[in-house]
Structure formats: C-alpha cells, structure tokens
Amino acid sequence: MSQTATLTSSPDWPLQVKAPGMPDWERTATQWLRNLLPARYGGYLPLTRHPVLLTRHVRLQLEHETRAVRAALRTSRAELPAMGVAESVIEKTIRMYAVELEQLARLSRGVRLVSEALLMESAAPRRR
Known part of the structure; x- marks a missing residue:
C-alpha cells in the first residue's frame, strides 16, 4: 500500500x-x-495560493x-x-465544550493527514 493510500484509508481523512x-x-x-478558518482569511493570497502555508x-x-x-x-464551574x-445550563455548556474538544481533535488529525499528503505532493518530481 502506498503512503498516500495509507493516509486516505485513515478514518480521520476528511x-x-x-x-x-x-x-x-x-x-x-x-x-x-x-473552510476551517474564519472567513476573513479567505482574502490573504499567500494562504489561498500556497496550500502548505494554508495547512500550517x-x-x-x-x-x-x-x-x-x-x-x-x-x-x-x-x-x-x-x-x-x-446549574443545568452550566452542565450543558460543559458537555458542549467536551464535544467541541473531540471535534477539534478529529479536525486536527485530518489536517495533519492532508498536510502530509500535500508535502509529499510538493516533494514528488513533477511529470512533464
């Protein structure tokens, strides 16, 4: 199995x-x-034109x-x-934060995989 196939077979691949x-x-x-960044970043050309910078x-x-x-x-608390x-709202808020931490961890793992794939792509010799 190729290295990119290993990345994309992960359950964390987006x-x-x-x-x-x-x-x-x-x-x-x-x-x-x-889409993971605040909308205002969409206008920054270095981020939009260079996927590796965007990933970082x-x-x-x-x-x-x-x-x-x-x-x-x-x-x-x-x-x-x-x-x-x-108190009931505090409990719901705490559960919300716990769910959000799980979501952020999953997104971070996906970003790491995409970043690795982009870096492999940029390091690979270009076909002409």
Whole structure:
C-alpha cells in the first residue's frame, strides 16, 4: 500500500477531500482547509495560493481554538455561577465544550493527514 493510500484509508481523512492523485484533489484539500478558518482569511493570497502555508495556519488556528475551549471548560464551574448561569445550563455548556474538544481533535488529525499528503505532493518530481 502506498503512503498516500495509507493516509486516505485513515478514518480521520476528511470526506470532503479527494484522495491524492485524483483530479482536483489539491483544490478539494484547499477548499476544506479554508473552510476551517474564519472567513476573513479567505482574502490573504499567500494562504489561498500556497496550500502548505494554508495547512500550517489551520494547524495553528486549531491549536489556539483547542486551548481556548480547554480554558473555557476548565473555568466553567468557577466562573459561570457568578455570572448567574443556572446549574443545568452550566452542565450543558460543559458537555458542549467536551464535544467541541473531540471535534477539534478529529479536525486536527485530518489536517495533519492532508498536510502530509500535500508535502509529499510538493516533494514528488513533477511529470512533464
């Protein structure tokens, strides 16, 4: 099995991204990655024209989001009651943060796989 086949056979490979080597696979990878960033980043040409840079930025963005959600989860029980938030809402909020952490972890694994595939693609000799 090729290295790219191993990447795409992972359950973390994003369904929205075609397998490397298929027509438009880089376009689908770039589109998926752009959708993980706030919309304002869509206008930055270095990110939109260089998938490896886009991947790097998405990885950083997800790391920061994960830290923010962990901080929100960690401080919920201490800070939310003082803000007048009902206990039932606090419990729902804590569950929401836990689900979001799982989602961010899954997205981070998918971004890592797509990043590896893009790096392999850029390192491969071009056919003429």
